[in-house]
Amino acid sequence: MTQTMNIWIFKADANHRLAIRTDIEYFQDHFVAKPLANHWNPPPIRVLNKSLPVRDFVSWMMSAPVISERARGALEHLFSGHCEILPLIELRRKLYYAVNVLTTVNCLDEEKSDICYAIDDPGYILSIRRYHLRNEMIPSGVSIFKIPQDVGTVFVTKTFVESARVNQLRGGILLDPTVGIFEGLIRPELNLVPDLP
Numbered sequence: 001m002t003q004t005m006n007i008w009i010f011k012a013d014a015n016h017r018l019a020i021r022t023d024i025e026y027f028q029d030h031f032v033a034k035p036l037a038n039h040w041n042p043p044p045i046r047v048l049n050k051s052l053p054v055r056d057f058v059s060w061m062m063s064a065p066v067i068s069e070r071a072r073g074a075l076e077h078l079f080s081g082h083c084e085i086l087p088l089i090e091l092r093r094k095l096y097y098a099v100n101v102l103t104t105v106n107c108l109d110e111e112k113s114d115i116c117y118a119i120d121d122p123g124y125i126l127s128i129r130r131y132h133l134r135n136e137m138i139p140s141g142v143s144i145f146k147i148p149q150d151v152g153t154v155f156v157t158k159t160f161v162e163s164a165r166v167n168q169l170r171g172g173i174l175l176d177p178t179v180g181i182f183e184g185l186i187r188p189e190l191n192l193v194p195d196l197p
Contacts, residue, residue, distance in 0.1 A: 006135045008174035010144070010156045012066065014059035017171060019048045020066065020089060031064040033104050033151045037084045042098075045089055054091050055171025063152040065099040072097055074167035078143040078160055101154055103145045107137035110149070114180070125149050131177035 012019075022043045030036060030043070045060075056071040067075070072085060079085060084100040112132035118124040128150050138145070143159040146152075155177070164172060 005176065006158050007133050007138070007155055007177060008157075008161065009131070009177050010065065010154045010160070011062050011173050011175065012057040012059040012171050013055070013173045016049075016052055017059065018050060018052050018054040018091065019059040020091075021046045021048060022060065024061075027061050027063055027152070031061065031098070031100055031151075033102055033146050033148075035084060035102065036086060036100050040084075040086050042086075042088050047089075047091070054094075056169040057171035058091070058096055059171075060088075060098070062154065063101075063146075065101075065154055067097050067099055068169075069095055069097075070167075071164075071169050074169060075160070075163055078163060082142060082144055099144075099154075101144055101146050103142055104148045104151065105138050105142060105145045105155075106148055107134045108132070108147045108149050109134055115149075128153075130180045133177055 022045055026043050054068075056068040058066040058068075060066045066088060067085075076085070079099065082101065082103040084102065086098045086100055087095055088098040089096050108128075109132040113128055114130035115128050116126045118126055131147075131150075131153075133147070133155070138157065143157045143163075145155055147155070156174070161174060
């Protein structure tokens, strides 16, 4: 793990919480760092664990964070110019929004990252198990972004984390990108910030 964490993988916690789902095929061409607002219509959504708590961050798909109205108010200044906030679903009489992250930052150090490339095309990335991101490549003022090599994963910076903490936003998980998504989820002690409040 890095000594000073400045970048995390962000996702919503689905354990013991209300979650929503949409067929995975939908995300092949939606929430891939391209604008959706001009033709936005929410897709069909299934609500899971309806009797469990609903938090400020709701699990849907890693490429598309879902936030409460309260989280929108707390984080909107960080999203400005970097994301679209799209009305998605009403849960318990409160509106929740999908965050379409548009900003991509080419900060992946491919040599230091653990990447699975296609056998027939060694330049084509199939998946990234561990990310080594170069902090110095992230422009000032960017607190949420994706990388061009993987538009299915959302990254956040210390500014986002501090704003979420100060506003006591609940339901998010911050994963150390050098640990990897799956190992970080099954071994939360590996993460510097295992969970938001």
